[in-house]
Amino acid sequence: MEVSHEVEALKQADISSAATTSLVAKFQTGLLAALAKKTGGIELLNENEIHVELQSSDSIPEACSYLKQEFQARLAMMICSDERQLGRGFVLRYVFEAKAEARNVFIFVTSELVESRNEKEEKDGNNSDVKHIISFPSIVLQIPSAVLYEREVNDMFGLLPAGNPDTRPLVLHEQWPAEAFPLRKEFDLGTKVKRTLQREYKFTNIEGDGICEIPVGPVHAGIIEPGHFRFSIQGENILNLETRLYYTHKGIEKLAENMKLDQVLLLSERISGDESVANSLAYCQALERIGRLQVPERAVLIRTLCAEMERVYNHIGTLAGMSTDVGFAYGAARLNILKERMMSLNEQVTGSRLLFGINRIGGVGTDLSKDTARLLYISLKTILDDFNLVISHLRTKSSVIDRLRYTGIISRQVAIDLGLVGVAARCAGIDVDTRLDNPYSAYPMLKVDSHHDSPQHSTQYSVEMQKRVGDALSRFDVRVEEVNDSIRIIRDLVTRLLDDGSKSLAAPRPSSFEPYSHALGYAESHRGQTLHWVMVGSDGNSLYRYKVRTASFVNWPAIEQAVLNDIVPDFPLVNKSLDLSYSGNDL
Amino acid sequence: MMFDRFRRNRNNVVNGTDQGKAQVKGSNDILKELDQFEKLSFSSHGEILGNRVATLHGDFTDELGGTSAFRGNVSLTAQNVKAIIDNPPVLDEYQNAVDVCPTAAIKNLLGPGNKDPTSEGIFDTGKCILCGRCQDIAPNLFKIKNYPALAVKRKSELLSSLGGEPQLDGGKEVYSTLGEDLKCKIGKILGRSLAIREVDAGSCNGCEVEITALNNPIYDIERFGVHFVASPRHADVLLVTGPASRNMEIALRMTHEATPDPKIVIAVGACACSGGIFGDTYATTGGIDNVVPVDVYIPGCPPRPAALLYGLLLAVDRLKPNIRKEK
Incomplete structure (x- = not known):
């Protein structure tokens, strides 16, 4: 037999991709049925990306928790992009993987944040705080791992995750001014923002008899990268650890x-x-x-x-x-x-x-x-x-x-x-x-x-x-x-x-x-x-x-x-x- | 015993305890070929747990330039700037390289502000990240050499002039002799060991990997009297990497202040020398010397351990006048 293993492997790959396609189709119908009222449409892109467009950002938590509960989906990533130049506003994409249901498929739940609330404010003649008003519903209560993504979006785009109890600055440390949002399109790469001391970073405070804190970093004892660790300890036992990173943020x-x-x-x-x-x-x-x-x-x-x-x-x-x-x-x-x-x-x-x-x-x-x-x-x-x-x-x-x-x-x-x-x-x-x-x-x-x-x-x-x-x-x-x-x-x-x-x-x-x-x-x-x-x-x-x-x-x-x-x-x-x-x- | 292990290894290759063998067409021939090659090239296998010190022999090179494959430095083959400017096809090729360079390490000869095209220093080793794109697009003008770009004491020296790159002692220096030089100098100037504190000011961790390698049993820098310490208060030298991110700026200043005088700051890697690929943006400051004064610049992305050692050699030189000043 002169059939090389590569050819066989490729054949197998073909078969598995056909299987994937059928799974995707099955998945597509299930998802469409469940989210019918909320979705603007579902499409398959790049072979293994199912994009679900939500009609309104209000249904983000519902859609995400549906995916989590019905398909045991895992939040793989959350993407925000400033697509105002393309006539869309800010767009949020929640990327899920649902391995139990369909392997090799990524589900994108996409929602556009319309600045409608701004327009209302402007009509009322109150547009002083326009930048802070755009918000989106938080999904941390349904999916705890979303908390860091939402804080990041808050820092880099100035979009407030409504309902997220933790909106402390993450990427931009406390000396950054509150109104600089680097990933917005109007923000120039070379901008040198002035340092301020307005914001203070609050670590979780653990109190009690004999409990003390050890701050470590950002410059460590070994040859490693910088980061800050705040230990709350009783004796030698660690009661709580809070990490503070982003010292190497290079944009x-x-x-x-x-x-x-x-x-x-x-x-x-x-x-x-x-x-x-x-x-x-x-x-x-x-x-x-x-x-x-x-x-x-x-x-x-x-x-x-x-x-x-x-x-x-x-x-x-x-x-x-x-x-x-x-x-x-x-x-x-x-x-x-x-x-x-x-x-x-x-x-x-x-x-x-x-x-x-x-x-x-x-x-x-x-x-x-x-x-x-x-x-x-x-x-x-x-x-x-x-x-x-x-x-x-x-x-x-x-x-x-x-x-x-x-x-x-x-x-x-x-x-x-x-x-x-x-x-x-x-x-x-x-x-x-x-x-x-x-x-x-x-x-x-x-x-x-x-x-x-x-x-x-x-x-x-x-x-x-x-x-x-x-x-x-x-x-x-x-x-x-x-x-x-x-x-x-x-x-x-x-x-x-x-x-x-x-x-x-x-x-x-x-x-x-x-x-x-x-x-x-x-x-x-x-x-x-x-x-x-x-x-x-x-x-x-x-x-x-x-x-x-x-x-x-x-x-x-x-x-x-x-x-x-x-x-x-x-x-x-x-x-x-x-x-x-x-x-x-x-x- | 060593020989036994070698034979066992070899037999494994031949007898096919390997997974790859059964699946691949014609793999027997390839494995036979590999076996023959192994016979020819066998050098120092299986001695890791022997009694000999596995430092700088066998698989490892003592050469500053590493193996011939290493991308260490860029050299320009043109004799002078005039030869580029006056020859339109060459100039085109040169300008293509300018366009493709990700860090603007190659000076734009046609750009505004370059009224004096005969000036030297058209290539900035402090910015070069050794991607090799210039050689790909202008193979007649740029050649990647395996000899590493060397550390310098002044930033202007990072600008390399045409007609060959500097080599130590005609390229004959090796890691261990440089280390012995360093040991001598440390003994003369400090009368004790040299204490280093490493500070990452936003590096990609590539430089950290190489600095860590200095401590492994191969490079074993402690044998030359160089010691990495846990606090800036114990340090003579700050080894700083990264483009000095804004979030690290204050910490870097404080670390510098905490280091007792006389102190030396070494900027390690393209990012630390010039901002490198991360440049000068909202989140970076475009080089360590924009935050604290720098005494020695070590170019490279990342600099290999031997290049770091040479940088330390220069740094000890700089320590000398400082100490006299203190007295």
Whole structure:
């Protein structure tokens, strides 16, 4: 038989996409029936996006809670965009995933905020506070994880989430004036707003006998990114933790609106330096969907290979960090050697130790030479052997395992309520992985892990998942397993690349994309699902709106819950075991 | 024992304990080929848990430039500005590169305000994020070299002139000799170790990854008497990354004030030197030197550990006159 595995894989992909389409159709009818009175229309876009247009913003909470209750939908992202120039007003898009009902589908609940209330005020001759009047109904009571999105919208667009008890500033710290809204179109990128001291940030106040506060940061003791942590403690026990982030806010979303598409690609790599491949991949895939670009197979393989290399070096680095934080320097030193080996491999594959510069819109920028591919294949084998040897040493040290076990527990309910993604969710027994749920790039034809290849394994896995307690040890285990899986995937990809004789590295690029068309791009970074929603600008070669939601944004609130039964000295360990990016959160 | 491990690894490759093998057409040939390659290229496998110190031998390079694939610096091949200006096709190519550069690191020779086209310094290494787009679009003019752009003491020195990039000692310096130099200097000037406080002022965390790498057993910077400390009050040097985001501006100022004199500030990476790709916007201040005085600039996106070490070497030099002043 001369039928190659790729062809088979593609056939399977066809079958699964047909299945998806039928699911989408089923889903479409269900949704339409339930929300008939409220919707302006439902349409299917970009293969897997169901867009539900609501007639009025008043029905947002109802529609969202319907999706949550009927389809166990998870709020994946909330997007606000200022489309007043397009004659629409501010538009809110709530993106849901309903994995239980239909895999690989994103549901967009879209609502336009009409400034009707303003007009009324103007008629009454009272338009002094026009900017503060536009509001939208909050959904935090139905979906708690929406709170940060709503605070962000409040800061960046000046739209008030009515009913959200927490409207403290989030992105823009207290010294920013209350009337500067960076993501509104009239706000110029270069504006240097004057500092004010009008607003004061109120931390939750915990009072009682012997309770005191420890403020930590934004400049930390280690070589890490800035953020502020406010502990309320009694003795050594943490009673409450409140995180204050956004110290590294660089205005990435606004900046992207002022750049060309190719420049935004470089910007997306620098959203978080250590997840450059995942973020640029998500961005590229969004544009490739809009332009219907057919990425050459060789490029797909190389992209996926780099994405997995990124996962390996970061997971090893995190495990080394955890080893440091439990005071086991030997393990940290050994694992750091392996991380350095991975980074020097990164350099040989892409020319950058952090894998910068691999993705291009429509393909990749660098080919993998045969020599490098072979080197990669062999080096990874030795790295994996060494890795498993070090891990086996760590596992037999009770001083390591005792610190990890039952430390920083994330309960399953917390993980569901906060809609956690990535390792943080998997460690609590929730089976989410964008590579499996929404297969992209080369993942449809790869065996991502050994749990989802047969019904028997799936059942075994779901039983095993139930046993996970969401502590630092389970995060340790998940990462170790993922390093093993990723190295296996890379070695599989290398043999495929050596087998593949094609030369093409990028799809022909259209001179411009259709103005104001939009799409969602997604990828699984080592931290979890990263989503990039892009809307093309008027000239077809820029962006009208670029919304980025990294896994860190979703997972940061989990740390406040995870430390609650621990003592202060465990905090660095809990923090490292979750491995969150400050820059990826702050944008 | 080491050899046994090697043989075991090799046998695994050959005997196909690998997942990839069974699925791929013609994979046997490829695996055989890989095996042969492994025989030729075997260097230092499986010694991670041996008794030898796994520092700077085997898989790792001591060279400042890393491997040949590394994107370290951009060099311009034109001899002088006149050669570009007077030759319309070359000028076109050059201007294409100007258009494609994401951080405006290449000076626009035709733009307003450039009345003196013969002036040097048409390429700003402090802005360059080493994306390589200029080489893609103007391969005759721009060449990406693996030798890293070197740290400088004055911002104006970041502007590279035409005709080759500077190399230390003809490119013969390696990481470990630079480190020994640093150790000597620290001993002479401070009589103790050099204490560094790292401050992230809005970086993408790429620079942090490389600074952290300085502490791993490969680069092991503590052997040269350099120590990362937990508080600015213990520090001689502030290693600052990021474009100085507005939300970090006050914290950075306070950290600087908390550091005892004499102190040195090093701006690490393109963002810290010039704002980099994040530029000067509502949320950033466009470089560390807009917030606190900077003594040494280390370009790169991010600078590799060897380049960071060279930056520290310059910083210790700067510490010298300061200490005399104090006395």
